[in-house]
Amino acid sequence: GGTTVNSGSSGGAGGSTATASANPDAPLKEGLKIAFLPKQLNNSYFTVTDRGGKTAVGEFKGVFSEVGPSEASASSQVSYINTLTQQGTDVIATSANDPKAICSALDEARSGGAKVVTFDSDTDPECRDIYINQATAEGIAATQVKLISEAIGADGGDIGILSATANATNQNAWIALMKKELEKPEYSKLKLVATVYGDDNAQKSQQEVQALLQQHPTLKGIISPTTVGVAAAAQYLSGSEYKGKVQLTGLGFPSQLKEFVKNGTMKSFALWDVEKLGYLTAYAGAALASGQITGAEGEKFKAGDMGEFEVGANGVVLLGDPTVFTADNVDKFNF
């Protein structure tokens, strides 16, 4: 799943080594070698981000490549980072399987002259130049709670969360913020009764949902802020007696879930524009490599037809708010 690991620890002095000075007017260099290194190849989420990246790289006439391991592990990412370093890649755009484990490899890459942009899952801030954050954790948490509350209706009731792996840091951050959100008076009738972990495995996710429903017969809704989990849960609910009785929302792909918003298994779900995430990542990398920005707070760069973005604290660039999908708009998206 593409939305699982951490969204960066808050410590650290800022994303950039900040010794070089930025020249906002420098043109984007041509022929930049930009490599996307996702958590795992053949993962549909990253297929889409990398597609966005490829579009962007084509626009500024760079050389795009996509490499990565077939199973999501930090150690194999390290070996790919090493290879990229050795190949003299200008920009490494990566989604980290472990915030720490790939750090020393990234250090070596940066000392060899590469710029490092993380997207989706950050590393420790001192290991990269910029992190493209898909959405603020607060925004995600608020959207998810709002969607489930709307789906269940005014009477409220018990809800549960189906997460990915138990040590997925960004999942845990979102869950913590959702709990906070639920304390608000408008959600007083919603009660979070359990959080379960489906390990981003379809079968395990389904079994966890089943157990959740058995243990909590009064359950009214499920939030699954992970693409694999929400798809598996929707698939199960749609074929079970709970269809339409237990509400489901989460973070998922329109292509995977349109079936289920149309057949009434779920009313709505959310996700950011995944393709744009890759697109922005590529532009941020190019801006770094061309000397437009260094990753310091307050710097600005232009990301093709997405317009201008500003680097925030800790070298974080925010993509925007998540999109909410319903039966009405779901067909308009192609990811």
Added chain:
Amino acid sequence: MLAETTRPAAVRDTAPRLGFLRSWDTAIIIAVLLSIAVASATVTGFASPRNTGFLLIDLIPILLLALPMTLIILTGEIDLSVASVAGFVSCVFGSLWGAGLSLELIIPLCIVLGAVSGAVNGVLVSVLGLPSLAVTIGTLALYRGLAFVVLGDQAVTSFPRAITSGLQAKIGASGIPVWIIPVVILAIIFGVVLHFTGFGRSLSAIGYSEEAARFAGIRVAQTKFWLFIISGAVAALVGIWWTLRYGSARGDNATGLELSVIAAVLLGGVSIFGGKGNLPGVIAGVVLLGILRNALQLARVPEDTLSMLTGGLLILAVVAPNAIAWSRTLSRRSSTP
């Protein structure tokens, strides 16, 4: 004490020197040299100190685990739990470190833990006589599970940068990692023990025929028991190495490494049924897989092709010796009237 008989000796002396090297191992060693030559000539960036460093440092865990694995497979057993032991040890390492213990204390504790984990396999296999394939599939799940029990959803990453980058130190400008030296020394020790001691001799005998080995006074159960302990202890070293090298102790560390290790050992000419195989071949197997992976990655060969290549090589490793033997008998048959 026997009366000398008058008939002449019927046994000719044709014992070759270095008899432990057989055709497949030689082929693998040649393949290593060839692949180095070809990759240096055709893959840009392959033959450089920095790449040598990358290549060798990635070999360390597999090479370490391959040493005891070779001995275990020679006795006809297998240890699928090594990567899980490494992961388990990594988590314990992390939690002890998090609790503020010193490395001098943690490292021996972790090695003991690895040895004990191996001893559990050893007891089940050699004392209770259970099949090691099944036992270690069980402990593969058990130790990985315990790793998650120890650290749960946490990852310990508070290791000082000085240690984690110190592990990557190189010998001068050669690009050769400093830490490959103790690994090579360990490999030599394993090699000498396997090929030039009575203990090593007994492993093949056990692998070919446990019963005959027992009747020859070989302590089969004890031997296997110790091999599993050694395997556990070495897996603990890998767990420690992994944690410090990546600066991160977490439940999924080293997942799936067992298959890479076994693939390398089998590629090195060790028979999965036990008995046949030697350490130089295994080391060549480990190095060959490492070089191919590194060179092809540099040459931008996609991951799916690498995966198919690994599988293909593995099959080739077992098919080729048979095919060679077969073609030999064919040619012999056609040459005799």
Added chain:
Amino acid sequence: MDDSYDVDLRSSPNTAATAAPVLELRDIHKSFGAVKALRGANLSLHKGQVTALVGENGAGKSTMVKTLAGLHQQDRGQVFLDGEEVSFRDPLHAREAGIAVIYQEPTMFPDLTVAENIFMGRQPVRSLRRIDRKAMRQQALELFHQLGVKIDPDRAAQGLSIADQQVVEIAKAISLSARVLIMDEPTAALSGVEVDRLFAVTRTLQERGAAVLFISHRFEEVFALADWITVMRDGAHVATSPAAGLAVDEVIRQMVGRDVASLFPKQDTVIGDVALEVRGLSRKGVFSDISFNVKAGEIVGLSGLVGAGRSEVARAIFGIDKYDSGAIQVRGKALKPLSPRDSMAAGLGFVPEDRRKQGLVMELNVSRNLTLTLRKKLSRFGLLTNQAEAQSTREWARKLQIKAGAPTSPISTLSGGNQQKVVLGKWLATGPEVLIIDEPTRGIDVGTKSEVHRLISELAGTGLAVLMISSELPEILGMSDRVLVMHEGRITAELSRSEATEETVMTAATGADPSTRETPA
């Protein structure tokens, strides 16, 4: 073929022999790599007659059998079935042609039931071609009845003693009601009673018209059963003659190409102190209260029927199997139970009964096998070299006259007798004070057998204490200074050399109270 004899058909003991042979092999050649196992072997089997095939170890008898069975394909030569040339692709093909084979080594499916072992591939079926287990069990029971043995058809073949396995093999071959029955040393693991039953069954089959090939190294059996005797030497046919009127000495001369002197050259030795002392050894359900000793320079024979528990006692002494109570001492030093290494250190050697499974590692070469017990002894500073191994191998190969290609030849390419010598050598090389030998000459030809006996005798002469288990009565009587007899897990007699006769030993072996052992109907 130097001393071939013309086959004199007129003097055949049975007129049927004048008819064309059922099965005939002509001028068969077969090589395994460099080894020429067969070079011009002939054999013919006739309806209703038993042909015995004799020859030294490695003469090529088993290779002939395997060629007949379709397991090997001959390099040259012809096989005729009812006068028509055939060539058996595989064992199934041969079986369909009516040839049933009992191989030299029992071939069992240990996890399957005894009944299924007998009928595999030919199980009786009922509707929808489903296997009829009841009928299968019944047929198995009938076969065992015929053979006069009591084996549960529903038990797993695993754990059957070698003798019982051989019985199952025989039952299997009989059940095929084949036209040609081939038995490669079926009696090697059997004792007198079972052999008699086997012979009775064989004669029945013979009367029904089956052609039988019988291979054995025991001449009394050969002469008791065979109508014809075919002798092979070095892969070639030497002679085929009617058994009647043929002298044993003549057969031996044909086999070895020279005269063989005394079969059991037992030397007189000086008997010394007690070397091996066993006190009250018991294991529930296997043996109980076994007490005896063996003195330096003495050969003690341990006799008994198959299944009496002799091998079990030997294994317990050496430390392979556990025992419940009792004590064992070698030269006054108590042995640790279940520790063969400790036993070896104390000066005990053990030549086990199953050469291929227990005595040798079949995949290793001669040298590695011979030196497997010498790992410590040959090491210098803890290190072991091929040179040291090869040297030791050559020394012992010379002493025991082992015929093998080279120290590095795979042990599997040696004939049975030479393999047995390797096992002996591997234990003699440890310089033991007490040697337990279980079936020292099982499946070994006369020439080699007398050599082995001479060896054992000489060893005793040097002060070695020998415990010799054997199912062959002449061997026991000829070799032993003292004879122990076991019956159903107990020692029932201890006889001095002069007391031991065929009669006294057999009486003790069948039990003091004859009513405990029923006779077959």
Added chain:
Amino acid sequence: MTTLALNRQPSAAWLGTLTRSREFSVFLALAILVTATVAANPRFLSAQSTKDLLLNSSILVILAVGQAIVIVTKNVDLSVGSVLGLTAFATGKIFIALPDLPVIAMLAIGIGLGALLGAVNGALIAVAKVPSLVVTLGTLYIFRGVDFAWAQGQQINPSNLPESFLALGSGAVLGLPYLALIALAVVIAFGLYLRNYRSGREFYAIGSDVLAARLYGIGVGRKVFTAFAISGALAGLAGVIYAAKYGNLDATAGQGLELNVVAAAVVGGVAIAGGVGTVYGAAIGAVLLTTITSALPVLGVSPFWQRAMIGALILASIALDRYLALRTERRLRGHDKHAG
């Protein structure tokens, strides 16, 4: 000794054999687990939950049947996860190309494709005479690589699959899910075949002693080839079913499944050393493993403990096997003494 009828009472023997059988002890473990879970939460056996249990285990059951046949011949098939992944993905691709393909035809194609992949394993093992562990470890990598190369990150969504096909994944007749019925049919068919047919028994003969099997004239190579083709075909069937059940597919479907499948067979009493075990046992083993994953969360066991408990269960079951085998051996010994 003249009459050889051994004294045994048929009816009692029948019961004794049943309760002593390895399948019975696995079944007992399953029953205990279900009872304990129901005691903790009665809804564990509600109509919906029972259906879920059956659905969840059907894929593993089908794979375990194939694996059992292979293990009985003293081989092992590690490539099943990759075969499942490849056929599952192929199912999606075929439906995208031919949306009107009948479901039954898709099942046939899946079985055929799986059998083909299994035949590749079988041919390598039987013709080249090389160990199956190595060959199938190799094809585990190769088939997955093909899958990845073909998919290139593409995802199959439920909207790509026909309604009738998805209904196969979740539908039921008389409360029995289609998938469970398919799995049950597979188990019974192969169970009867292996026990009651000559050619079925030959698998056991080969696993018990391959040399003896050759001497008996059993076509060992052909038989081993068949075992792998069957295992492949069943993995292919499981792949199609996987596609129907989950709807969302990428190239990673079934990754890492092979060890679970082997574990299911082993837990079900199929001995890794060959020659022993039944597909019934393997199937119960598969249900047991799946039920554990479903029951532990219901019992409130921390998710972190689940994997460790599965490991412990595998160890317990092989230890139990060993204990039962030793007991049988002792019994045979005692029996012989009476007979001798």
